[in-house]
Amino acid sequence: MKDLKPIISSLLRAKMAPLLLILQIAVTFTVLVNSVYLMVEKHADITAPTGLSENVLFSFQIPHQGEEQSQKIANMYKHLEAIRALESVERVSIINSIPLSNRGGGFDIKMNPDDPVYVSKAAAFTGSYDLIDTMGVKLIAGESFSLVDEEALNDLGLGRSTGVIISKALAQSLFPENWHQALGSTIYLNQVPHNIRGVVEHLAGPWSFWQYKKNNIILPTIFLMTDITFLVRSHEGLREQTMKDVVELLMQDPHLHIDELKTFTEFKEAAYQAQNAAYTTLQFVIVGLVLITMLGVFGQTRFSVLKRRKQIGTRRALGASRMEIIRYFTIENLLITLCGATLGALLTILANNLVVAHLELSPVPWPYLAYSSAIVILSGLIAAIQPAINAANISPAEATRTV
């Protein structure tokens, strides 16, 4: 660190340019930290496991407007049987709403009916008894539903005593210390008790933006809405073929309408469209910020080299090797970027405190300050390489030149 003292002294002598660069790096750092944090959050959201066998699922709706309930149920089971008989179909179930479709319903969850406030919230999926198998959701505790649990009703069947299966995330929010305690426990949905008979590992909720999107409940009730939604699971790699087969099968009945024929992949893409756009925009913002930082450092180092050609020549004449000149400018640059990153970190902490206090948002976790510091310092070092090499190439004879 023999160069540290003169570098600091030199920076203090002509402080305006380094000071402006430090400020630029600090502001860039603050924006960078938040952008990186948002980007990582978006990425985590987009790539979060849905728990479903995404590549083999598709769904469609059949409107049953004006039909008697018994007729509706008969037609529904007739269609289920016909579809199940298709060779390319592995499973088919009825479901009230498709995960990530932006349509669905939810409940406040209480552990005691007299509690004034809810413990958590959750969305409810209702449908055929084998819905879990059709979705491909993994049961990690307890038991699944059986055929005897299934019933078709004009509501969600909250009064039934079949029990419910919940997602692990919901179990964890109900029993933070040990989610296994959820199994066999009773929860209250609309003041009605339900025994938890199973827990599934992951299950995406109906809404990608909902705070409680990981909290979900499954009930074995076929909710007879006007439009019945079928969820079909094809054999691996045969989804397109299966969709075609199902459409051909159902179109044999000229009075039948099929709506909303969509793969689960399409639902997911639509649900995360905004998130994906924001993710891409943030990537551009981050690259732009890094480039701006690099340009600033490059300009400052280049200016510093041009201004000190004579001094560099003198150092070379006194015995400094090329590497020692490169090291000098690298340390100088490192000092500036470190000051900028430190000031930026302070600004970020200040901004965080304001955000947490006034907007009730979660603060940026500490590791992001470290990641962003690493990005800023690394990009600064890369930007300083070319001017530092230029400096090292200055001839020692520069010390004796008069022009």
Added chain:
Amino acid sequence: MLELIGVSKNFRDSDVITQALQPIDLTVQLGEFISFIGPSGSGKTTLLNVLGLLETPCSGDYVFAGKNVSTLNDKEKSRLRNREIGYVFQSFHLLPDFCVYDNIEMPLRYSKMHSNLRRKRVWGLLEQVGLSDFAKYKPSQLSGGQQQKAAIARALVTEPAVILADEPTGNLDLNSSAEVMALLTTLNQQGTTILMATHNLDLAQQSKRVIEVRDGVIKERCLVHYASRWGIEL
């Protein structure tokens, strides 16, 4: 011994090539005090730069203490410059952000000498050139003469075999010039080889050997030649 064998130096500026040194032969014995004289642009500084390994010759060989140094790489040349050659520049070239002590110490830092030894040697030289009281001063706080003394101390700090002085009194008043020349003469008497470029014959006469450089060609001259030409009393 320093020996240039057929050494030449050209400078290229876009399409224009300037021959700063014609192929020359020169032998310098250790312990000599040589003045290179000649008008501006004659090639004095280029010759000193070649001798001091600041410039790489375009042709020829340079033998320094029995070793051909023309083929050394940058690191080896830097080490040789640092340990065997000291420079005194016309404009001193002290680094403005360092104090006098740090300026003098700098070549020792490049030679990776232990800090205790460095301290001892720098203080010894500060005493020798009479700048002990100015050790913590910045160069801008010193007079021209004091700055040049500091520069000489810096050149001497690695105890080099050769001191190269390019117009060492060019920016000094008469008194300071005399002090600097007295210092160089004393050093030579102590065994240091001094190679000085100057166009001042009064100074040149204090050296033991005078070499005229003109249009990149060197000619050995005795001082009488100049004394008669310019009417100097020897």
